[in-house]
Amino acid sequence: MVVGGGISGLTVAHELVAQGADVALFEAAPQVGGRIGSEHIGGFLFEHGPNCLVAPAPAAQALIDDVGLAHQTVLRGEAVRHRYLVRDGAVRSLPMEPYRLLLSDFFSWRARLRLMAEPFVPPYAGDETIAAFMRRRFGAEFHDTVMDALVGGLYAGDPEQLSVSAVFPHLKRIESEAGSITGGLIRNRLRHGKSGAGNPATRMLFSFRNGIAQLPVALASGLGQRIHAGHRVESLQLRAGGGFRLRVEHRGQSRSLDAAAVVLCVPAPTAARLLAPWQREGSEALAALAHPPLAVVFLGYRALDVAHPLDGLGVLAPAREKRGVLGMMFSSTLFAGRAPAGHVALTAFVGGARAPELALQKASMLREQVHEEARQLLGVARAPVLARVRYWRHGLPQPGLDHAARLEYLGEIESGHPGLFFAGNYRGGVSVANCIAAAAQLAERIGDSIREISPVSARAPSPAAGTASAASPAMR
Numbered sequence: 001m002v003v004g005g006g007i008s009g010l011t012v013a014h015e016l017v018a019q020g021a022d023v024a025l026f027e028a029a030p031q032v033g034g035r036i037g038s039e040h041i042g043g044f045l046f047e048h049g050p051n052c053l054v055a056p057a058p059a060a061q062a063l064i065d066d067v068g069l070a071h072q073t074v075l076r077g078e079a080v081r082h083r084y085l086v087r088d089g090a091v092r093s094l095p096m097e098p099y100r101l102l103l104s105d106f107f108s109w110r111a112r113l114r115l116m117a118e119p120f121v122p123p124y125a126g127d128e129t130i131a132a133f134m135r136r137r138f139g140a141e142f143h144d145t146v147m148d149a150l151v152g153g154l155y156a157g158d159p160e161q162l163s164v165s166a167v168f169p170h171l172k173r174i175e176s177e178a179g180s181i182t183g184g185l186i187r188n189r190l191r192h193g194k195s196g197a198g199n200p201a202t203r204m205l206f207s208f209r210n211g212i213a214q215l216p217v218a219l220a221s222g223l224g225q226r227i228h229a230g231h232r233v234e235s236l237q238l239r240a241g242g243g244f245r246l247r248v249e250h251r252g253q254s255r256s257l258d259a260a261a262v263v264l265c266v267p268a269p270t271a272a273r274l275l276a277p278w279q280r281e282g283s284e285a286l287a288a289l290a291h292p293p294l295a296v297v298f299l300g301y302r303a304l305d306v307a308h309p310l311d312g313l314g315v316l317a318p319a320r321e322k323r324g325v326l327g328m329m330f331s332s333t334l335f336a337g338r339a340p341a342g343h344v345a346l347t348a349f350v351g352g353a354r355a356p357e358l359a360l361q362k363a364s365m366l367r368e369q370v371h372e373e374a375r376q377l378l379g380v381a382r383a384p385v386l387a388r389v390r391y392w393r394h395g396l397p398q399p400g401l402d403h404a405a406r407l408e409y410l411g412e413i414e415s416g417h418p419g420l421f422f423a424g425n426y427r428g429g430v431s432v433a434n435c436i437a438a439a440a441q442l443a444e445r446i447g448d449s450i451r452e453i454s455p456v457s458a459r460a461p462s463p464a465a466g467t468a469s470a471a472s473p474a475m476r
């Protein structure tokens, strides 16, 4: 039984079905997708959560092929030529080629000399925060102006708190293998050429014609009757003879179900609640993982009302700029079909670890605040023609220096309770592509054990639980 129909749960279910397993997926919301949601409004396309995937992403691309969605793929627009950052109150393009970066006046002379010294900084084997890692390797100015903005924009996170091994494991790997990041990137470029997979400037962003939600929709359609949307798993207990007993609520009525194997693909705070009655320490370890609130504000403008050419991915703001947004994505530049003709679309991110209280403001205040940022930074002259807000009360997981111990502990819980598995963005990386890769790997690992454990039938609803809805084939 898979609990949670976000991209992690859907991928696990899809892969297990492909292996011939008998699967039922329970999703609390009326529809699957979790953080992924694409909404069409008046010719605009509002992505409630993720906007894009980053290639190369072999597991995601294999899944997309498998569900027949490859022909719906859209690539990053040709007009995406810049990465903008806010620097001293102004929007500035960050040169992506190292030599251009060193020649430009984006950084002070001191900072540029410090960047050039990176190859001579000795590697450090242990874990550290992203801020400590970046300051040690590249100096304070690079961290405070570039990395802080990137971590805020991509992870809604605080680099002073996040573990570099958990969030950027590839950087730690490059450091330990090549002795320096610069050396590792040069080596990668010599090996793979300018468009090498490791070159961040050339990594390709992609989505689908009608939004990123086409992927969960396609997965759900393949899983058909195995999906039980609107079914919230309220509790999870161990059965005396092995296996699990779940209490599932649907339309105000609840009933008990027994399962030989359970894959928890819910966010960490929910997994913590489900474990609490019988796995206190595991529950506390998951509950301690912060998920600060995040608000997504979507604004549609007439193109003529925006002075900035929006010829980039978007603009990110480091904490020291004290802006009301973490960043704004130029959604209609990023992919075609995100705004009607003559219009542009911006997607702003507010709150996160940097300013969680801002994400909890009233929608009208958020719309006003982001419009004011767009006015100051991008020269927007008139009010938006469309404005929408999506709140994420529990935003993205923020793995700190205690995260490795948490993951180790989760592995021990799995070993101690055969048939119980965990998947989700707190385990194998937050991006959609990472979630897919980790879920596919997990499905491979659990396929055999699920097949080995004979299915346990669903119990009749208890009298106190009221009338149960008709059991689906997968519940039988």
Ligand SMILES: Cc1cc2nc3c(=O)[nH]c(=O)nc-3n(C[C@H](O)[C@H](O)[C@H](O)COP(=O)(O)OP(=O)(O)OC[C@H]3O[C@@H](n4cnc5c(N)ncnc54)[C@H](O)[C@@H]3O)c2cc1C
Pocket (backbone or CB within 6 Å): 003, 004, 005, 006, 007, 008, 009, 026, 027, 028, 029, 032, 033, 034, 035, 036, 048, 049, 050, 051, 052, 053, 054, 231, 232, 233, 234, 265, 266, 267, 270, 294, 296, 392, 395, 396, 423, 424, 425, 426, 429, 430, 431, 432, 433, 435
């Ligand atoms: C605003 C935002 C922007 C993002 N941008 C990007 C991006 O551009 N690119 C990218 O790669 N990633 C991005 N991400 C990250 C990525 O979207 C998520 O990490 C990923 O989608 C998480 O998938 P998941 O399946 O692990 O979890 P979720 O999507 O959270 O799915 C968990 C599911 O479990 C269900 N559930 C919860 N409790 C229960 C219960 N008791 N019973 C049954 N079901 C339950 C939930 O309803 C949900 O459907 C973004 C995330 C956010 C929030």
